[in-house]
Amino acid sequence: MTVASSLITRSRVWSISGGIHPAEHKQESNTAPIEAIPLPSTLWLPLNMHIGAPATPVVSVGQMVRKGQIIAQSGGGISASVHAPTSGRITAIEDHAYAHESGLKQPAIAIEADGLDDWRKQTPWEDWASKTHEELLQRIHDGGITGLGGAGFPTDIKYRNRHAPIDTLLINAAECEPYITADDRLMRERAEDILRGAQICLHLLGARRILIGIEDNKPEAATALEQAAETLQQRIELAVVPTKYPSGGEKQLIQLVTGKEVPKGGLPSDLGIVCQNVGTLYQIYRTVVHDEPLISRITTVTGAAVSNPGNYEVLIGTSMETVLNHAGAHLKKADRVIMGGPMMGFAVPDIAAPIMKSTNCLLAPTKKELPPAIEDSPCIRCGLCEQACPVDLLPQQMHWASKHRELESAELHSLEDCIECGACAYVCPSRIPLVQYFRYAKGELKQERQQHEESERARIRFENRQARLEREKQEKEARRKARAEAAAKAQAEKKAREGAPSSGSNDDDPVKAALARAAAKKQARAESAAAVEQSPAELKEALDKAKAKFDKASTRLQEAEANGDAMVAALKKAADKLEEKYLSAEKAYQAATQSQETDPS
Amino acid sequence: MMTLSSPHTTGSNTVSRLMLTLCAALIPGLLALIVFFSWGYLINAILATVTALAVEALILKIRKRPVLFFLKDGSALVTALLLACALPPLAPWWLIVLGTTLAILFGKHLFGGLGQNPFNPAMVAYALLLVSLPLLMTTRWAAVDQSADFGQTVTIIFQGGQTVLDGLTGATPLDDYKQSISRLTAEDVLVNPIYQTIGAVGWTPVNLAFLLGGLVLLGLRIITWHIPVSLLGSLALLSILIGSDADAFVPLSLHLLSGSTMLAAFFIATDPVSAATSNRGKLIYGAGIGALIYIIRTWGNYPDATAFAVLLMNFAAPLIDHYTRPRVYGHKAAVKGYKNEQD
Numbered sequence: 001m002t003v004a005s006s007l008i009t010r011s012r013v014w015s016i017s018g019g020i021h022p023a024e025h026k027q028e029s030n031t032a033p034i035e036a037i038p039l040p041s042t043l044w045l046p047l048n049m050h051i052g053a054p055a056t057p058v059v060s061v062g063q064m065v066r067k068g069q070i071i072a073q074s075g076g077g078i079s080a081s082v083h084a085p086t087s088g089r090i091t092a093i094e095d096h097a098y099a100h101e102s103g104l105k106q107p108a109i110a111i112e113a114d115g116l117d118d119w120r121k122q123t124p125w126e127d128w129a130s131k132t133h134e135e136l137l138q139r140i141h142d143g144g145i146t147g148l149g150g151a152g153f154p155t156d157i158k159y160r161n162r163h164a165p166i167d168t169l170l171i172n173a174a175e176c177e178p179y180i181t182a183d184d185r186l187m188r189e190r191a192e193d194i195l196r197g198a199q200i201c202l203h204l205l206g207a208r209r210i211l212i213g214i215e216d217n218k219p220e221a222a223t224a225l226e227q228a229a230e231t232l233q234q235r236i237e238l239a240v241v242p243t244k245y246p247s248g249g250e251k252q253l254i255q256l257v258t259g260k261e262v263p264k265g266g267l268p269s270d271l272g273i274v275c276q277n278v279g280t281l282y283q284i285y286r287t288v289v290h291d292e293p294l295i296s297r298i299t300t301v302t303g304a305a306v307s308n309p310g311n312y313e314v315l316i317g318t319s320m321e322t323v324l325n326h327a328g329a330h331l332k333k334a335d336r337v338i339m340g341g342p343m344m345g346f347a348v349p350d351i352a353a354p355i356m357k358s359t360n361c362l363l364a365p366t367k368k369e370l371p372p373a374i375e376d377s378p379c380i381r382c383g384l385c386e387q388a389c390p391v392d393l394l395p396q397q398m399h400w401a402s403k404h405r406e407l408e409s410a411e412l413h414s415l416e417d418c419i420e421c422g423a424c425a426y427v428c429p430s431r432i433p434l435v436q437y438f439r440y441a442k443g444e445l446k447q448e449r450q451q452h453e454e455s456e457r458a459r460i461r462f463e464n465r466q467a468r469l470e471r472e473k474q475e476k477e478a479r480r481k482a483r484a485e486a487a488a489k490a491q492a493e494k495k496a497r498e499g500a501p502s503s504g505s506n507d508d509d510p511v512k513a514a515l516a517r518a519a520a521k522k523q524a525r526a527e528s529a530a531a532v533e534q535s536p537a538e539l540k541e542a543l544d545k546a547k548a549k550f551d552k553a554s555t556r557l558q559e560a561e562a563n564g565d566a567m568v569a570a571l572k573k574a575a576d577k578l579e580e581k582y583l584s585a586e587k588a589y590q591a592a593t594q595s596q597e598t599d600p601s
Numbered sequence: 602m603m604t605l606s607s608p609h610t611t612g613s614n615t616v617s618r619l620m621l622t623l624c625a626a627l628i629p630g631l632l633a634l635i636v637f638f639s640w641g642y643l644i645n646a647i648l649a650t651v652t653a654l655a656v657e658a659l660i661l662k663i664r665k666r667p668v669l670f671f672l673k674d675g676s677a678l679v680t681a682l683l684l685a686c687a688l689p690p691l692a693p694w695w696l697i698v699l700g701t702t703l704a705i706l707f708g709k710h711l712f713g714g715l716g717q718n719p720f721n722p723a724m725v726a727y728a729l730l731l732v733s734l735p736l737l738m739t740t741r742w743a744a745v746d747q748s749a750d751f752g753q754t755v756t757i758i759f760q761g762g763q764t765v766l767d768g769l770t771g772a773t774p775l776d777d778y779k780q781s782i783s784r785l786t787a788e789d790v791l792v793n794p795i796y797q798t799i800g801a802v803g804w805t806p807v808n809l810a811f812l813l814g815g816l817v818l819l820g821l822r823i824i825t826w827h828i829p830v831s832l833l834g835s836l837a838l839l840s841i842l843i844g845s846d847a848d849a850f851v852p853l854s855l856h857l858l859s860g861s862t863m864l865a866a867f868f869i870a871t872d873p874v875s876a877a878t879s880n881r882g883k884l885i886y887g888a889g890i891g892a893l894i895y896i897i898r899t900w901g902n903y904p905d906a907t908a909f910a911v912l913l914m915n916f917a918a919p920l921i922d923h924y925t926r927p928r929v930y931g932h933k934a935a936v937k938g939y940k941n942e943q944d
Contacts, residue, residue: 017930022610101606178610251930264931342610363609370609377616377674378716381873383825384614386880391930394878397922412936414929422608429614430716436606 008226011211011239014259016252018388019244020423022178022343024217029302030181032310034189037326039113043317044096045071045082046108049356050146051153052078057109063090066120068293071109074141080154080357081144084111085295085315087118099320099339099356103349111317122291133204136288143287144294144357149183149248149277150340152358155284158274159204166205167272170257171198171281173214173221174241174248177341180361182298183278185311187221190282191228197281199234200288205274210236213253217243245343246421250275252390264417279360294357301327303364305334320351320362327362334364335372342370343422377430385424385434391417395424395434402441407448410441418442539589546582553578616715619823620675626818627682627868630811634686637803639743640754641690645697646682652701653681660710676715680704683723686864687907688730689741691749691770694758696737700726720915721875727908739904744771745795745803774801774859776904778851787847800858808863815867827883828876828890829866833857835891843899850899865894865907875915882918882925889914 048054053075065071065084072082088111098106125131125139141156149172171194175183187194198210214222222240229236239257241247251262253275260271268275279298286292295316302309307328314323320339324331331337331351338345340361355362385395394413401409418438425434553575560568634642657677661668684700707729708722709715731738743749749757749769757769772780774795781790795801800808818824836856844850856862861869870876870890877886890910897906928935 020612022612255930261931263933264929266931336609338609340607343608345607345609347609365609373611375670377670378714380616380619380676380716381876381878382619382823383873383878384822386878387822387825392927393929394926396878397926412939413926414932414936417929417931420607425608426611427614428611429616429619431611431615433606435608439606 007229007233007235009235009237011237011257012259013239013241014256016244016247016255016390017392018390018423019246020388020426021243022245022426024243025179025302026181026184026217029179029300029309029311030184032308034185034298034311034313036313037315037318037323039086039115039117040315040318040322041113042091042319043085043088043111043113043315044108044319044354045085045111045317046096046098046106046354046356047072047082048106049082049152049316049358050080051151052080054107055079055082057093059090059093059109061090061093064088064114065090065111066118068120068122068291068295070142070144070293071111074144074154078154078157080146081142081293082109083144083293083295085317086111086113087116088113096354097350097352099348099353099359101346101349108354124290125288128200128288129203136200136204139288139291140284142293143283145280145283145287146294146357147277148279148283148297148357148360150344150358150360152356155276155280158269158276159201161267161269164270164272166207166269166274167209168258168274169198169202169205169207169210170254170268170273170275171210171212172248172250172253172275172277173212173218173225174253175218176215176243176245176248177343177345177361178245179302179363180300180341181302182300182311182360184218184221185300186282186298187218187278188224191221191224192231193285194278194282195225195228195232195234195236196289197283197285198276199232200284201274201276201281207274210234211239211257212236213239213241213247213257215243215247216240245423246390246419249390249419249421251419297355297357297359299323299355299359300361301329301364302361303329303334303338304366304369305330305364314355314359316357317354319354320348320359323355324351324362324364329364331364333366335367335370336365338363338365343426344420373433374431376432379430379432382429384427384429388423388427390421390423391419393418395438398441399432399434399437402437405441405444407441407445411445415441415445536589536592539585539592543582543585543589546578546585550575550578550582616674616676620679622821622823623679623818623868624675624682626814626823627679627686627811629814630807630864631682631686633807633810634690637807638745639690639748640751641692641743641758642685644694644754644758645688645690646685648694648697649681649685649701650678652698653677653705656702656705657710660706661714664710664714666714671715674715676709677705680709680722683864683868684726687723687727687861687869689738690743691754691757692737692741693761696730696734700730703729716874718874719918721869721872721911724869724908724911724915728912731903731908739772739776741770742773744769745801771795773904774804774855775851775898778855779898779904782849782851787852800854804859808858811863811867815863818867818871824867824871825880825883827880828871828887831884831887832866832870832891832894833862835888836862836895837891839892839895843895856895856898860905861907862894865890865911869907869911870914875911875918877918877921877925879922879925879927881927882921885921885925886914886918889917 047057055072055074057072059065059071066087067084069084070081071084071090074081090109091112092110094107095105096108096110098104128136137156137159145155146152147155173183173187175181202210212225222238225236226238241256246252247256250268254268254271254273255261258271258273262268263270283294287294296313297316298311299314300311301323307330309327312323312327320337324337336347337351339348339359340346342363345361345363379396379399381396383396389395398410398413398415401413415438420435420438422435425432428434553571557571557575560571631642631646654672654677658668658672661671681701684697684704688697688700704722704726708720708725709718712718777793777795778790797805799805815829819826837853840853840856870887877883893910893913894906897903897909903909923939924937926935926937
C-alpha cells in the first residue's frame, strides 16, 4: 500500500455489530502462485451449478464438442448456461455425485476429454465499449457467468433488475472466511484484469464510482489493485476494513463501507449499490473481451491434510478427488472434506462430486485441526452469541424457540434475518450447534407458510367454486324464467292469433262448454278423493297410533315437569306437535266415516 | 467422510471454563472477607462447596443425567461460593449446608437444572433462609474490631460456642446505621468504630475486592458492563436524589461500599440464566435491581436487600426480554411484544 495518487482515495470505514476473530489460516495457501491443474480425462458438469432453473442439455451422448461450446442452455428466467470446459465426446447425460449436504445425485453431462483442448470459434471484443448494453449483457449471460463468491447467482440478472439508479460498484475483496485465499491470489496476480472487468460493469451500470472493500490482512492484494488502477488510469476508492468475520458478507460489507443497511426484503440496488466479487469481475473481463465462457475458476485447496496447499485453476467439472490428489491431500488423514470455508462451508458427502462454479475452496482438515463437535451443554444464556451476532439478533432466544418449535416466537425474534454465518455457534461455551437449530426452524417456518398458502389457495378455490355454482344456478333460473315468459308470450300470441278469427264460434259452442264443465267437476272430485284415499280402517289405525303417541308424550312431559328436567321445552313442543297430528287424524277419520255414510259410491 | 453442519470450527470457550473463571474472580472478595472479618467465610466456602457438589451429584443421579458431565460444568461451585460470600460467617454449620441444599435443589434442579432456572439459585436459598431463620441470618455477622482465631471459629460454627460468640458478632453497618439514625444524628452514629471516612471498616476493602474481581470479568468479556453499571447507577442516583440527608438516610458511600453491593452488581445480578438478555434489557434489569435495593434498604425491614431485589427482577426478566429486542439489521424498528405487528 505504497502508491499514493489522485486516482486512489482511501474511503471511510464504518463498523458492523458483533463479529468474531477465528484463526485465519491464510498463510498456508496464499504464498504459492496460482497453479493450473492438468486436463483431467473426464469432466462431469452438473446442470444446476447456480441459483435458479437448471440448464437444459443441448447435446446428445456420443456427440463431439469443442472447448467453450454450450452443452446446456440456460432455462427461462434466472438461470445460467453450461459450457464444455475442454473438447471431447459426450459420454453420458445422467445423475452424478453432486456437492450438496444431502448427498443426492444430480443430473450432469459427462465429457471425455480428447486431449486437444480445441476451442470453438472465438470472437474477442477488444472494443467492448462500442457494443450496446444489451449485447454486453447477452454476452455475459451466454458466458454462463454466476457469482463466484459462493452463492452462484446468475450475474447478468444483477444488471437487468435495477430498481434505483446505481451510484456505486462495490467490489467485494474482503474474503473473510478463514483458510480461503482464492480472491487474494487472484488480486495479487491478475489485478488489472479484475479492474478491466470492473470497468465493463461500471459502464453497464452507469455508476459513479468503483469502491473496493478489502480486509486489512491482504496488503499485497490491495497494493496490486492500486498499481493496476495506476496502469489503467482508473479512479478507485479503497475501503480497507479491519479483519473480522463476517465482514465479507454482502450486507455486512455494504454496512462497513457505506454505513447503510440493506433494508429488510430489499436489495443492495435499493441503496444504489451493486456488489460484485473480484472473481466474478475477472470472469466478466475474460468473457466479454476474450469470449471465454465460465469454464474454469480458482479454487483454494488447503487444510492440514493437504501437503501442497495453494490455489489451483481448475476446469469446472473436474472431480474433487482429482483436485485433492493433485494438491497432495492425504485423504486418510482428512477428517472430512469441506466445500467452502470452515465457517459456512459444508462437508461434501462424496468427493467424486465435480468442482462447480461456486467451489471457492476445498478444505481437508485433520481431526486435530478442526475437531468434531463435543457434546453440547444446556444454554446458560451467557449472551456471548448476542455480542457476536453481526445482524443484532438474540441467538440464545432464537435457540430456545427453535428447539421447542415455537415458530411464532422464532419469527418474533426475526429468525429469518439470520445469515447463518455461524459466529454465534463459534463463541458458544455450551457448544450448541445453533446454526443447525436455526436452519431447522427456518425450514419448518417455510413449510408452515407453504401449507398456509396452500390452504389459503384451497379456501379461495372453494369459495370461487361456490360462487360459480350459485351464479350458474341463478343464470339457469333466469334462463328458465325467460323461457317460461317467452313461452307464455308465444302462447298468448298464438291464442290471440287463433282466437281472433274464431272468437265468436268458441263461446257459442254448447257442446264444448258442457265438456269443459264436466272436466272441471271431475277434477274437483278427484282432488277431494285424494284426501280420503285411505280406507276408514287405515285411518282408524293411524288415529290410534297418533293418540298413543300423544298420550305417551304427555305423560313424559308431566314427568319431566315434575322433575324439573331441562328437556321440558323440547318435550312440550313435541307433545304439541303430536296433539296436532292426533287431532288432524281424528278429523280425517271422522270425515272419512261421514263421507262413507253419505256418499253412496 | 463425516457430514457435519457449519460452522466446522469453534472457539475454545466452554461452560466450565466460564464458571471456573467466575469462581476465580470471586476469590479476591472472599479473601478480603476472611482477612477483614472471619475465618468463618473460609469454613462456609468449604462446607458450601462440598454440599453443593454432593447434592448436585445426588440429584443428577436421581434425575438420570450424566453426573460427571454436569458436575464438571462448575455451576454448582459458583452457587456454593456465592452463598459462602453472602451468608453470615458465624452461623451454625447446618445453616450453610441447608442453604446450599436449598439452592441446588429448589433453586436449580426443581426447574430442570443448568440453564433452566428462572431465579438465581443462591438468592432463592438466601431469601428462604432469611424468611425462615431471621435471627440467625441477622445476628451472626462477624464484628470487625473483634476476631476469633481459627479454632474459636470452628467451635462457634460446629458446637454453638455461645460463650465465645458474645462480643464477636455485631450488626452490619447498613443495619446499624439504619437503626441508629432514627435516634441519633449522623455525627453521633458515625462515632461507632465500625465506620470509617468512606464506608465502613472492613466492608469497604471487601467491596473493592469484589469490584476488582468484577472488573476482571468485564475485561475477559465474561460479563458485559450493562448490569453492573445500571445497577450501581440507579442505586447511587436514588441515594443522591432521595437520601442525600445523612441525618435521615443511609449515605451513598455505605450503599455502594458496604454489605453485598459489589458482589450483587458483578456476580449475582449478572447471572445470565436468570437475567434479561439483550443489552437494553440488561440496562433495565440492572437499574430495577438497583432501585429495589435502595427501596428495600430504606423503607423495608431488611438491611441488605440484594436477594429480594434480584429475585423480583428475575420475575420481570421475561417481560423485559419481550420489549427490549434489539433492532435487527435492515429493519426500520425493533420487533416488540408478543405479537408480530410488522406484517
